[in-house]
Amino acid sequence: MKTAIFFISIFIFPLISHSQITQKVRKVVPVMSQQIVYLDGSAKAASGGKSRAYYKIDLPKNTIEWYYIVTTSAEKSETKTFLDLVPQLTRLLDPTGVTVLAVADIMAPPGSATCAAYLMDKANADAFSEKADNSGGKISYVTSGTRENFREGTVQIRDAIYGTYYLGFKDPGSPAGIMIEFEVAAIVEEVVVNNKEWANDIREQLYDNFYQNLRGKKFEEEDAKDIANCLVSQMTSEKTPGEYYAMSQNEKDSFIAEKHIACSAKFVEPQSPEYEKASNFANLGWKAYENGNIERCIEFSKEALSLDSSLAFVKTNLGLCYLIKNDQVTATKYYTEALSDIKKLKLRSARKEYLTTAIKYMDDALKKYPDIKGSEEVKALYQEELKKI
Structure with missing residues (x-):
């Protein structure tokens, strides 16, 4: 699995009517x-x-x-x-x-x-x-x-x-x-x-616009609701309709983008100083895996974890490599550690992406390496967690 990056700072520019x-x-x-x-x-x-x-x-x-x-x-x-x-x-x-x-x-x-x-x-x-x-x-x-x-x-x-x-x-x-x-x-x-108060239908229109935009970017329902509600609250509390409609389009875009960053802040995952370097090693490891070089994948993946131990996707990569090597104990160790890290992710959409990708790669590996043992137990564990999202 390549480096997983979930962009929070998306820009949403709602087209709202002048209903007041x-x-x-x-x-x-x-x-x-x-x-x-x-x-x-x-x-x-x-x-x-x-x-x-x-x-x-x-x-x-x-x-x-x-x-x-x-x-x-x-x-x-x-x-x-x-x-x-x-x-x-x-x-x-x-x-x-x-x-x-x-x-x-x-x-x-x-x-x-x-x-x-x-x-x-x-x-x-x-x-x-x-x-x-x-x-x-x-x-x-x-x-x-x-x-x-x-x-x-x-x-x-x-x-x-x-x-x-x-x-x-x-x-x-x-x-x-x-x-x-x-x-x-x-x-x-x-x-x-009344240019000093937001009409209820406009609040609803704003919420729906934000929510649909977030869902379109694969945010899970609850995450999208949370951010959309925050955006509507911040926007309507800081600007009256009269003030908002008086802004230029560029000013509106900047204002909404600023509010979106603030509302999404709690979903941003902390990154270590070595995150970028660790991600580069992780990507090299996955490239080696795609080329069939399992040992090289393990080597690069371990190097990535030595720089940043929070990379759950690297642990699932290692788990997959050890399944292919028929080392079920080590494979299970990495998969369970990865699952623990995945559960801590703030965005439901990020958790879902990690889980579904790990399951998919196990299924793909079974087609290429039909003698793999122990994948069903790990897959069942991940599928159970996926149901909770």
Whole structure:
């Protein structure tokens, strides 16, 4: 058996998608700042005064619900009443949407007059402004956004949330007219990308990529799992998705290679200072074996062990040579010593490679030297150990 080298420092460059953690976040968006409208009473309205008015409401994209808040006064006033719809909604809103916002918690200043508020589309808003209903015409309103006999309060709309609507106000017939103050705001829900956390599907993709790469390089399942888990853990703990995606491909490759070396370190077998020299003698011995020179193989193999006694494959070579020489005692000694060393190897794939190769070479030798005795016992011992991997 030639020198067995199991490369740990392989380079794995995963191709991962830009799938990231996303979450839905709700926020308050002002739609119309506080407005003041004066509507004339019935007497003045009859002579051309303004008893109705409407306002265009452009709802922002991703609106899931919206509100308007109203308060009224029987007298005109230069003093503005603070409705504070946006601050109130912001304080009450749960950005995750888990907690439902309660309309009753939004406080409107007390009103002292009565108005009617109607939510409509453009065609009905025009008919409303022209008082088509006073001459038998029919005007359609969005029921959820319409209120009559309204002094103060907050209206929530959840069924008319796309595009543009019109909010109309009417003095229902007060003698002197009314002042109405109102404000409009919407709750929008947006999908926000979290570049600070790794999505679970990407963690799984990374693990699978690393695992399959390692298995493709003949790492045993448990070893591949161990290294793959370590790689995912180190990679995702040291870099956020945003940091990783911002790296160049060369930077990504270097980063992953560095993590792979660190995760594989525990599987690297220690080597003596004389390892390379010992391996050269071992290879010379195996070459002699292939040429049929058993004595020369023994000579070179023993020289290799004198330099580095940890070379299990050299011991199996010697065991094979002594089997061919029909020295079962010495052969068994070397094979059992080799087996003890093989069991200490950190990589399962390395242990498997040593065992299967030793068994194969015994089978090959039996074809060439059919009179060999004692190989079956050794082979059974190695096969039993192989089953444990």
